[in-house]
Amino acid sequence: MNLTSQNPDQPQAFIVDLDGTMVDTLGDFVAVLNRVLQDLALPVVGRDFVERTVGQGSEHLIRSTLAHVGAEPQLYEDAWARYQAHYTVLNGQHSEVFPGVVEGLERLSALGRPMACLTNKPAAFARDLLAKKDLAKYFDKVFGGDDFARKKPDPLPLLKTCEALGTAPAATWMIGDSSNDARAATAAGCPVVLVRYGYNHGEPIDAVPALQHLDRLDAIDLSAWA
Ligand SMILES: O=C(O)COP(=O)(O)O
Numbered sequence: 001m002n003l004t005s006q007n008p009d010q011p012q013a014f015i016v017d018l019d020g021t022m023v024d025t026l027g028d029f030v031a032v033l034n035r036v037l038q039d040l041a042l043p044v045v046g047r048d049f050v051e052r053t054v055g056q057g058s059e060h061l062i063r064s065t066l067a068h069v070g071a072e073p074q075l076y077e078d079a080w081a082r083y084q085a086h087y088t089v090l091n092g093q094h095s096e097v098f099p100g101v102v103e104g105l106e107r108l109s110a111l112g113r114p115m116a117c118l119t120n121k122p123a124a125f126a127r128d129l130l131a132k133k134d135l136a137k138y139f140d141k142v143f144g145g146d147d148f149a150r151k152k153p154d155p156l157p158l159l160k161t162c163e164a165l166g167t168a169p170a171a172t173w174m175i176g177d178s179s180n181d182a183r184a185a186t187a188a189g190c191p192v193v194l195v196r197y198g199y200n201h202g203e204p205i206d207a208v209p210a211l212q213h214l215d216r217l218d219a220i221d222l223s224a225w226a
């Protein structure tokens with residue numbers, strides 16, 4: 001086995017999504033959104049709505065939530081400021097690392113290849129959450145939805161992350177939970193692995209083409225290394 005091989009089929013680096021892939025953050029999103037809605041004397045939202053709506057960044061989530069409860073879109077700026085304030089306090093309090101994630105990250109990190117976390121979550125919240133859940137140690141780089149001009153499903157964040165890791169997209173595996181991750185990865189030329197337990201906009205993830213669909217991150221098949 002030659003670990004330094006440049007065979008593009010072999011993973012030379014990993015990019016891992018955060019919400020729905022490593023951490024079950026739905027509880028945080030629901031708690032924060034409902035505090036914002038209560039502040040604004042608006043009706044609260046349920047877990048199902050949030051599960052269908054997360055994954056495209058905070059702006060999209062806040063705008064969609066206001067529309068869902070029938071609020072005026074002009075409330076956005078106020079809601080965004082309140083969302084930031086509540087999220088800063090509540091980040092990680094209602095969320096759990098998914099089963100198999102620590103074991104999976106240990107397997108990946110044992111390969112000694114560069115690893116990045118790439119999420120649509122604002123970078124400051126992502127860094128804070130990774131630190132609180134003791135996952136920061138696995139990543140050489142962490143990028144959030146406000147680090148680049150465009151978010152996933154645009155390929156730009158993937159291309160920029162590959163550049164930062166110093167690896168070719170074709171040799172850099174993206175591990176995510178949604179069609180957003182898959183679309184961004186495919187457009188960037190990165191192979192994609194999808195987990196089934198996350199949030200895929202209310203759609204079955206098995207319908208989204210990927211190298212592998214996993215029930216747990218530690219079930220990832222790295223046999224391309226053999
Ligand atoms: O939309 C978000 O805030 C985060 O989503 P992601 O971590 O799955 O990219």
Ligand SMILES: [Mg+2]
Binds near residue numbers: 178199
């Ligand atoms: Mg996700």
